[in-house]
Amino acid sequence: MTKAGYHHGDLRRTIVSAAVEAIGESGLDGWSLRELARRAGVSHAAPAYHFGDKAGVLTAIAADGFGLLADALEEAQPDFLAAGVAYVGFAVGHPVHFSVMFQPALYRPDDETLRAAETRAAEVLRKGSNAVPGAAARPGDATLAAWSIAHGFASLWISGALRMPPDADPVEAARPVLRLLVGDHGSQ
Amino acid sequence: MTKAGYHHGDLRRTIVSAAVEAIGESGLDGWSLRELARRAGVSHAAPAYHFGDKAGVLTAIAADGFGLLADALEEAQPDFLAAGVAYVGFAVGHPVHFSVMFQPALYRPDDETLRAAETRAAEVLRKGSNAVPGAAARPGDATLAAWSIAHGFASLWISGALRMPPDADPVEAARPVLRLLVGDHGSQ
DNA sequence: CAGCCAACTTGCCAATGACAAGATATCGCA
DNA sequence: TGCGATATCTTGTCATTGGCAAGTTGGCTG
Numbered sequence: 144m145t146k147a148g149y150h151h152g153d154l155r156r157t158i159v160s161a162a163v164e165a166i167g168e169s170g171l172d173g174w175s176l177r178e179l180a181r182r183a184g185v186s187h188a189a190p191a192y193h194f195g196d197k198a199g200v201l202t203a204i205a206a207d208g209f210g211l212l213a214d215a216l217e218e219a220q221p222d223f224l225a226a227g228v229a230y231v232g233f234a235v236g237h238p239v240h241f242s243v244m245f246q247p248a249l250y251r252p253d254d255e256t257l258r259a260a261e262t263r264a265a266e267v268l269r270k271g272s273n274a275v276p277g278a279a280a281r282p283g284d285a286t287l288a289a290w291s292i293a294h295g296f297a298s299l300w301i302s303g304a305l306r307m308p309p310d311a312d313p314v315e316a317a318r319p320v321l322r323l324l325v326g327d328h329g330s331q
Numbered sequence: 332m333t334k335a336g337y338h339h340g341d342l343r344r345t346i347v348s349a350a351v352e353a354i355g356e357s358g359l360d361g362w363s364l365r366e367l368a369r370r371a372g373v374s375h376a377a378p379a380y381h382f383g384d385k386a387g388v389l390t391a392i393a394a395d396g397f398g399l400l401a402d403a404l405e406e407a408q409p410d411f412l413a414a415g416v417a418y419v420g421f422a423v424g425h426p427v428h429f430s431v432m433f434q435p436a437l438y439r440p441d442d443e444t445l446r447a448a449e450t451r452a453a454e455v456l457r458k459g460s461n462a463v464p465g466a467a468a469r470p471g472d473a474t475l476a477a478w479s480i481a482h483g484f485a486s487l488w489i490s491g492a493l494r495m496p497p498d499a500d501p502v503e504a505a506r507p508v509l510r511l512l513v514g515d516h517g518s519q
Numbered sequence: 520c521a522g523c524c525a526a527c528t529t530g531c532c533a534a535t536g537a538c539a540a541g542a543t544a545t546c547g548c549a
Numbered sequence: 550t551g552c553g554a555t556a557t558c559t560t561g562t563c564a565t566t567g568g569c570a571a572g573t574t575g576g577c578t579g
Contacts, residue, residue: 154527170434170436170437171360171436172359172437175565176566176568177566178566185527186527186529187528188528188529188568189527189528191567191569192525192527197567245492246359247490247491248358249359249360252491281507284507284511287484287493287508288509288511290483290487291479291480291483291484292479292483293483294483294487295478295484295486296475297483298482298483298486299433299475299478299482305475319469319472320472320475320476323472323473324476324512363535363536364535365535366535373558373559375560376538376558376559376561377559379536379538380557380558383537
């Protein structure tokens with residue numbers, strides 16, 4: 144609900160973008176509110192007005208992230224394998240959002256905007272998880288397995304633990320891996 | 332190679348323990364070198380002598396973590412499902428180590444001690460991964476899948492994203508989930 | 520045009536990370 | 550035993566930061 148056209152225009156969004164960029168460059172604790180203010184050309188306390196503190200900025204990033212993730216997953220429906228691949232694609236494409244999202248200690252998990260996006264993303268996962276072999280017997284486990292393998296692959300890729308060649312395509316690398324769990328059922 | 336019996340005795344280990352504890356209480360950026368120094372009863376600059384900076388402390392934590400992980404995995408050999416369960420058990424039992432380990436931006440990935448432990452842990456994964464169905468065709472993918480599902484489950488559990496009841500046992504919850512990938516082959 | 524309020528700014532303080540220089544205890548060695 | 554070398558720790562310092570309080574600006578409304 145940011146009203147555009149004030150002193151700066153849309154400082155809120157500017158700050159979030161700058162934060163994502165800064166974190167991408169210098170890591171999760173290589174940024175400061177004051178640096179964001181400088182980048183945006185405002186005074187050192189301006190960010191605090193919109194976000195309160197650092198956790199506020201990270202809350203906004205996480206909320207954006209869950210929104211983007213939900214979008215990506217919904218677009219891949221109803222092909223569940225494609226949804227898994229999309230999960231990895233989102234994570235690798237937005238590593239800062241992804242990293243923040245799954246460290247709730249960094250932000251305010253009870254934020255309203257955030258929880259809405261979070262719920263939306265979780266729904267897509269639950270809906271499509273019956274494509275996993277053996278899902279009928281224990282549907283909860285199938286959801287967990289699918290979520291886990293996509294999340295794990297994405298996390299490991301981002302962290303660099305997989306030591307892939309720099310030009311490797313994470314999305315194409317993920318597909319055969321996810322297929323080992325989901326099988327060749329493909330859609331539905 | 333810390334020689335014990337100096338002024339403090341074993342400040343290096345004391346600081347690492349205090350850091351793990353502090354991070355566990357207040358999160359990854361809720362601690363300071365000065366706080367660790369106070370807890371250990373030394374001057375504010377003492378930690379810097381042993382670790383240089385914050386990244387140095389986190390490097391030590393990550394190295395310890397990879398060592399502990401390698402121990403846990405080796406103990407579970409040759410049952411690959413058990414190794415997966417052990418992976419989750421380590422992560423949930425040492426969430427601070429686990430979180431740090433897979434955020435290389437926080438520490439110095441080229442540290443010697445660290446790389447040794449890291450390599451040892453990676454070896455165990457590679458060795459046992461042929462228990463995954465379809466592993467013969469694409470052994471690399473089977474390793475990735477197994478690592479991903481265990482890593483993903485652990486990460487999601489620690490982050491709280493799974494919204495499990497507080498008394499739930501992560502290790503027992505993981506077993507049927509991992510079995511969906513590994514199958515009932517059990518050992519070797 | 521008068522007042523109101525959102526959107527900033529200015530000023531401030533304790534805490535921190537990092538560095539430099541000094542102090543001290545232990546150890547090797549004559 | 551004594552002495553110097555060295556690892557370990559302390560003291561002092563400085564720029565930077567997060568966060569708070571209080572002031573200011575500029576558009577909007579009635």
